[in-house]
Amino acid sequence: MNSFIAFIMGPMVWISVIIFLGGLTFKLVGILGAVRQKEPYIYSYMTLKHSLRSIGAWMIPFFPRSARMSPIYYGISYLFHILLFLVPLFLASHIVLINEAFQISWPALNDSVADGLTAGVIAALIFFVVRRFRVPEVNYLTSAMDYILILVVLLPFLTGFLAYHQWVAYQWITVIHILSGELMLIIIPFSRFSHMLNAPLTRAYMGSEFGQVRQAKDW
Amino acid sequence: MKYSNRFILFLAVLFVAVMTGFYCYAGQDLERLDPWAFESPRRPGAVFSHDDHIFLADDDCSVCHHVYEDGELVSDESSDDLYCSDCHSLKPAPDNPMPLEAAYHNLCRDCHFDRGEGPVLCGECHVKE
Numbered sequence: 001m002n003s004f005i006a007f008i009m010g011p012m013v014w015i016s017v018i019i020f021l022g023g024l025t026f027k028l029v030g031i032l033g034a035v036r037q038k039e040p041y042i043y044s045y046m047t048l049k050h051s052l053r054s055i056g057a058w059m060i061p062f063f064p065r066s067a068r069m070s071p072i073y074y075g076i077s078y079l080f081h082i083l084l085f086l087v088p089l090f091l092a093s094h095i096v097l098i099n100e101a102f103q104i105s106w107p108a109l110n111d112s113v114a115d116g117l118t119a120g121v122i123a124a125l126i127f128f129v130v131r132r133f134r135v136p137e138v139n140y141l142t143s144a145m146d147y148i149l150i151l152v153v154l155l156p157f158l159t160g161f162l163a164y165h166q167w168v169a170y171q172w173i174t175v176i177h178i179l180s181g182e183l184m185l186i187i188i189p190f191s192r193f194s195h196m197l198n199a200p201l202t203r204a205y206m207g208s209e210f211g212q213v214r215q216a217k218d219w
Numbered sequence: 220m221k222y223s224n225r226f227i228l229f230l231a232v233l234f235v236a237v238m239t240g241f242y243c244y245a246g247q248d249l250e251r252l253d254p255w256a257f258e259s260p261r262r263p264g265a266v267f268s269h270d271d272h273i274f275l276a277d278d279d280c281s282v283c284h285h286v287y288e289d290g291e292l293v294s295d296e297s298s299d300d301l302y303c304s305d306c307h308s309l310k311p312a313p314d315n316p317m318p319l320e321a322a323y324h325n326l327c328r329d330c331h332f333d334r335g336e337g338p339v340l341c342g343e344c345h346v347k348e
Contacts, residue, residue, distance in 0.1 A: 005340065093341055166342045170342050174341070
């Protein structure tokens, strides 16, 4: 068992991070290449100013009109995306491992606070599942893959929550925690999770199209 | 249905006996390292039996109680008359590149990985109190 844990805590982390970063880089190059090939004139009106203006406007809570039209979903989604990065990156246990590997360190969240925020992430994911069932227009667009992807995000947070409390089967819970975290990283470039790359690109394009060409706002 | 006083007394005594046994068992303290050298430890001290480890190290104290000079391990020298924190300060320093927490983690976990046995995951040593 220890050699298996050594593998998933060592080489497998590197494999996951390389697939994650390499996959997204490959994807970015592919998108930019496809635009150059099919609609190269897009580059002629892309501006940094309008790109950043649009990305910025869409990051201000409840600023875009569509956010105000469904404030509950938007509000939960907004907090969820912040916590998705904040909790794992500022978790004391994770920082200890990073520090031992690279001798770098940064301030950590209080454990009880992180515990509560993790429960918040799990609650948000349950909300997303219920929403896909209950809202007809969302349900119509939902396939099995959407639930699978929610499960992929749920697993590392749920097992992290259980591992912290050490209620049952600590070793297995923690092994699944490590593996599911790596699975999530690996899946990002090959699934809808790649919107972490596509979303800012889309905003940059829309911001430039509306700002530079139509002299209008896109929020 | 009416129970006799004797039967109720028997049940009461049985209840007290079982609960006493349960508390004695559940309250059994695991043998742990005392994290006194840490200013505000986030986790309870690691579960650790010194006796078991003397046996595992074939009575060679220097396996854990090592001596380093100029970054080199001095063989056959033991530091069992010192506290870990005498050399390993809480923060890395010029004369100590290995802070106390990392010293514990690396020493214990690396040995458990090398031997293929012993706890290696956070909560396997830092068992909740």
